[in-house]
Amino acid sequence: MIHSNKNQLCINDIPLESLAEEYETPLYVYDMDLMHDNLNVIRDAIAYRPLSLHFACMANNNIALLKELSSLQVNIFVCTPGELIIAQTAGFKPNQIVVTGCNFSDSEITQMATSGITLIVNSLQQLLEFTHRKEVKKLGLRISPNIVLPSETINPAVGVKSRVGLPEHEVEKAVCTAEKLNVLINGVHMYIGTNILHHAYFTEAIRTALRVNALRQPAKKQVY
Template sequence: MSFPRQLTSVQSISLSELCQQYGTPLYVYDGEIIRRQVARLQEAFSGLDMHIKYACKANTNLAIMRLLRSLGVGVDVVSMGELHMAAQAGYGPGEITFTPSGVPFEEVKEAVEAGAVVNVDSLALLEWFGETYGSEKPCLIRLKPNVAAGGNIKIMTGHRDSKFGISVDLLDKILEIVERYSLKIIGLHQHTGSDIKEASAFLQASEVIFEAARHFPDLQIIDLGGGFKVAYKPDDEVTDMAHLGAEISKGFQKFCQSYGRNLQLWFEPGKFLVSESGYLLVQATVVKEDPARTFVHVDSGLNHLIRPMMYGSYHHILNVSNPEGNPSTYNVVGYICETDTFATDRTMPEVRPGDLLAFLNAGAYGFTMSSNYNARFRPAEVLIDQEKAALIRRRETMDDLLRSQLDLA
């Protein structure tokens, strides 16, 4: 990502005018960036039968999902809610993969009956799947490769202590259950985590999966998950997709040759596809001078973008209204009655009350992790694609907050 020094428009659409029309805070997504990210991944693995499954937990707006589907991207869901959203966005059953994490077996049954292919993540679920379906329904098995990789322990999923997947150390038990029920295992899956910039982590995990795959004669798919790193700061290191593609392709082709036939290679990126496309636009409400530091209060908070408080994540912030202002250092904070900090000791052009600020990298795990904490409304969302802006979610109202409550007075 090339970080702009200023950001006043997206695809020639004025951000200030969008905020005047729809108010702030406002989520805005750039469809061209999503198209670019899909193309980057496709180009990196152009020599393989590679399939992209969008991990839609990153952003479940139907317009975003429809755009990705139009680009030939499948979808990976982790709940029945996401599955129904995927269907609403036009995905057919054969395009949906269901990757649960310790959910009730009835939910898995509902997903299977809806036509999704399931990634089995525990021995207990594998046993149930065998008892329920035998060889009638295909499934994938999610293995835990016991590889620690990623930028934050909270989003690492392939290490030994992770709750996700079945440890490769239990391969004998997996094979015993598969044989007992004549299970139709069509793929092996793993996901090591997020923000992985080195090819070595993917290669290490893939070697574990390739070795395990030799025990399953009828595979069609090897699924290496996602976790490619995107840029959060200027000059931030990112995953070298060309190098990663070349290295994994070489190892995958070697595996397929020894396996005896060519398989499909799947990836399940979420953040990589949509993070850089998103901007959260907020308005500065109060600039508070304090002996310790200067605070910029904005009309949003952790209820709209929880990642800085939850993960300590960095979001670059641009002053849309005053990009040429003299640099000053601020703490940018939200309006929630809670410690609610977006940025600490952040230097940016002078911020004045009323200025429009843009938080970058807000396309993934922004709106989807938002809440109504403090009885605040969630923002509207706008998609800009092919130089046209469309409202894809209206701002919430008090009626939305009260709709599911029952008044016993």
């Protein structure tokens, strides 16, 4: 943790000035001990088991940081083929990687479909594009929930005007389409936005995810 020691800013008692002199600037310094502690706080705070935590690659794609997270049994969430390559380079195994995104090319869809990672689709069209690959036997659905968010929300992704995710009213059609193609819908995923500081909105989103999850065919239920 960053603190002051003898009028010097330090991280874990190492003066930041000395780090800047050794490695030059700009320089990013991470406190791995603090990261470990925060990870334990999160795990201890969530009673549900089995529990899998996924780090969003878009938040920080520093390879050294991702390698450390992988060693701590944290999984990873990626949104682009480039992030998938970064995750694989950092040592994440296929069963540790979840991907969802938009505007994938045919070659990118094929790459993902054959990689053994967990796939989550954003739309009915994307569901069809992935299920045309014989390797795809199961998929998750990304949902755009019908909830109202505070005005200060950044990148809101809810309701019919959302740029990502299936509207709630399309979920049953997606499930039926997948069933006809012998593809299992094995979970739901939801992103509602950022800069949301009120827990009530997350509680409502979780309730929505659980309600939507109940619409699909019986299976091992997961909420991503």
